Amino acid sequence: xxxxxxxxxxxxxxxxxxxxxxxxxxxxxxxxxxxxxxxxxxxxxxxxxxxxxxxxxxxxxxxxxxxxxxxxxxxxxxxxxxxxxxxxxxxxxxxxxxxxxxxxxxxxxxxxxxxxxxxxxxxxxxxxxxxxxxxxxxxxxxxxxxxxxxxxxxxxxxxxxxxxxxxxxxxxxxxxxxxxxxxxxxxxxxxxxxxxxxxxxxxxxxxxxxxxxxxxxxxxxxxxxxxxxxxxxxxxxxxxxxxxxxxxxxxxxx
Amino acid sequence: xxxxxxxxxxxxxxxxxxxxxxxxxxxxxxxxxxxxxxxxxxxxxxxxxxxxxxxxxxxxxxxxxxxxxxxxxxxxxxxxxxxxxxxxxxxxxxxxxxxxxxxxxxxxxxxxxxxxxxxxxxxxxxxxxxxxxxxxxxxxxxxxxxxxxxxxxxxxxxxxxxxxxxxxxxxxxxxxxxxxxxxxxxxxxxxxxxxxxxxxxxxxxxxxxxxxxxxxxxxxxxxxxxxxxxxxxxxxxxxxxxxxxxxxxxxxxxxxxxxxxxxxxxxxxxxxxxxxxxxxxxxxxxxxxxxxxxxxxxxxxxxxxxxxx
Numbered sequence: 191x192x193x194x195x196x197x198x199x200x201x202x203x204x205x206x207x208x209x210x211x212x213x214x215x216x217x218x219x220x221x222x223x224x225x226x227x228x229x230x231x232x233x234x235x236x237x238x239x240x241x242x243x244x245x246x247x248x249x250x251x252x253x254x255x256x257x258x259x260x261x262x263x264x265x266x267x268x269x270x271x272x273x274x275x276x277x278x279x280x281x282x283x284x285x286x287x288x289x290x291x292x293x294x295x296x297x298x299x300x301x302x303x304x305x306x307x308x309x310x311x312x313x314x315x316x317x318x319x320x321x322x323x324x325x326x327x328x329x330x331x332x333x334x335x336x337x338x339x340x341x342x343x344x345x346x347x348x349x350x351x352x353x354x355x356x357x358x359x360x361x362x363x364x365x366x367x368x369x370x371x372x373x374x375x376x377x378x379x380x381x382x383x384x385x386x387x388x389x390x391x392x393x394x395x396x397x398x399x400x401x402x403x404x405x406x407x408x409x410x411x412x413x414x415x416x417x418x419x420x421x422x423x424x425x426x427x428x429x430x431x432x433x434x435x436x437x438x439x440x441x442x443x444x
Numbered sequence: 445x446x447x448x449x450x451x452x453x454x455x456x457x458x459x460x461x462x463x464x465x466x467x468x469x470x471x472x473x474x475x476x477x478x479x480x481x482x483x484x485x486x487x488x489x490x491x492x493x494x495x496x497x498x499x500x501x502x503x504x505x506x507x508x509x510x511x512x513x514x515x516x517x518x519x520x521x522x523x524x525x526x527x528x529x530x531x532x533x534x535x536x537x538x539x540x541x542x543x544x545x546x547x548x549x550x551x552x553x554x555x556x557x558x559x560x561x562x563x564x565x566x567x568x569x570x571x572x573x574x575x576x577x578x579x580x581x582x583x584x585x586x587x588x589x590x591x592x593x594x595x596x597x598x599x600x601x602x603x604x605x606x607x608x609x610x611x612x613x614x615x616x617x618x619x620x621x622x623x624x625x626x627x628x629x630x631x632x633x634x635x636x637x638x639x640x641x642x643x644x645x646x647x648x649x650x651x652x653x654x655x656x657x658x659x660x661x662x663x664x665x666x667x668x669x670x671x672x673x674x675x676x677x678x679x680x681x682x683x684x685x686x687x688x689x690x691x692x693x694x695x696x697x698x699x700x701x702x703x704x705x706x707x708x709x710x711x712x713x714x715x716x717x718x719x720x721x722x723x724x725x726x727x728x729x730x731x732x733x734x735x736x737x738x739x740x741x742x743x744x745x746x747x748x749x750x751x752x753x
Binding site: 200201233241242243244245283403404405406407409410412413415416417423 | 470471472476477479480500501503504505506507508509511512513514516518521663664692712713714715716717718719
């Protein structure tokens with residue numbers, strides 16, 4: 191059955207085309223398309239009888255088309271280490287696209303990406319909407335995922351690193367000066383997103399953030415990925431991962 | 445030998461097209477899986493446990509991965525029994541067997557939830573969650589003390605004429621004793637096992653991995669524990685058993701049938717693959733074909749003894 195882009199397609203087995211310490215490219219037959227900021231659950235051990243590690247990993251689609259999907263990530267634990275070491279031809283299960291994703295800007299916009307959160311923003315940048323600014327940051331140069339791709343876009347791109355190895359020394363939010371009426375799209379560490387939320391609020395700009403969390407399923411049945419908000423628990427997988435920043439509580443359990 | 449094995453079975457008076465159900469807490473209220481699978485291909489579903497009133501769960505983190513498994517402390521977040529009846533049940537395929545799971549913190553409230561569900565024709569059977577291992581008031585106490593378990597089954601038995609399953613906690617010394625208590629109080633069947641109580645530690649932060657501390661361990665890691673308990677319970681009672689615990693393949697399911705389970709529930713594996721239950725069903729059929737088994741129900745309790753050594 192043919193489905194509209196961005197609707198749930200189901201789980202298919204993909205094959206690894208390329209892999210590396212920050213990059214995984216999968217051939218995914220029948221991928222139905224997706225919106226920027228949607229994610230997939232990548233099952234790394236679908237052929238192993240005892241399924242260890244058991245759980246698939248939620249990964250933002252960095253970019254993709256009808257046959258190949260690219261993911262960008264940093265090795266932070268067992269699952270991402272396995273991802274980095276997958277050999278070409280290895281089988282990975284892919285469930286998606288999942289989550290709401292970003293609505294593309296209908297006016298001026300600033301993208302604020304920190305560390306692995308940058309991966310969620312590339313396709314928004316690629317659309318090169320009028321008045322777009324892109325701010326990327328990380329601890330050092332190596333943390334700016336996809337830098338070469340962003341540079342090729344010819345967008346208004348500004349960079350910051352904690353150690354000054356690329357761009358300004360400091361936080362990416364030091365570069366953020368929201369324009370009244372624009373939309374700030376933020377994805378990165380919670381502190382970064384909270385700062386973007388505050389600055390946008392002061393400037394009369396809208397702010398949307400994309401959250402990440404541990405998930406077992408990615409489609410709303412494990413209830414493991416909740417965030418606490420003033421209106422109660424919300425599920426990152428099905429209510430998000432993109433939220434209006436003003437709907438979040440920004441407390442310890444966000 | 446028939447090329448198409450007969451997978452139909454009966455669980456405590458409920459006719460099922462095949463012996464594979466989805467376990468409570470792992471398939472939502474059914475609708476969450478509809479985008480991915482044809483629900484009616486399953487033997488049935490056991491919906492997420494229901495309480496009288498809607499219930500919010502624990503503050504995160506609620507889940508963490510463990511070797512070949514996961515630990516969770518969701519704490520039975522649910523929409524409440526009335527919303528389930530009103531909003532969720534009507535959208536499910538008419539041919540799908542729906543078992544409602546019941547949880548509460550007091551005996552009379554358990555019975556009240558059963559009574560509400562008893563009046564709903566669409567509900568095929570009830571499953572008492574007597575075993576949730578991470579709720580401070582309720583759950584574990586009901587399923588761990590044989591006298592309290594007996595009171596619970598008695599109270600709910602009096603509240604429904606529908607087939608009544610009791611889902612047993614594995615966190616007990618004698619599963620056979622708990623099984624006999626349920627049978628003695630009129631339960632129509634048993635589901636086992638629920639999650640095994642566990643704990644994980646984040647050594648870098650010197651904290652428990654889950655905010656709740658304790659959690660329930662599930663997934664392939666608990667399969668041998670579950671098989672052992674089904675084996676022991678099936679020898680202690682005559683009522684049918686639904687086997688649960690880390691089932692990831694048709695062969696895993698067949699192992700439960702051989703140990704005495706009449707049906708099985710696929711749980712945590714649905715998280716990793718929404719079609720896991722259907723693939724398990726297909727795996728049972730493949731096993732039957734390759735072993736010349738005409739009816740899957742002939743496998744129930746058909747474990748053979750080792751010859752004298």
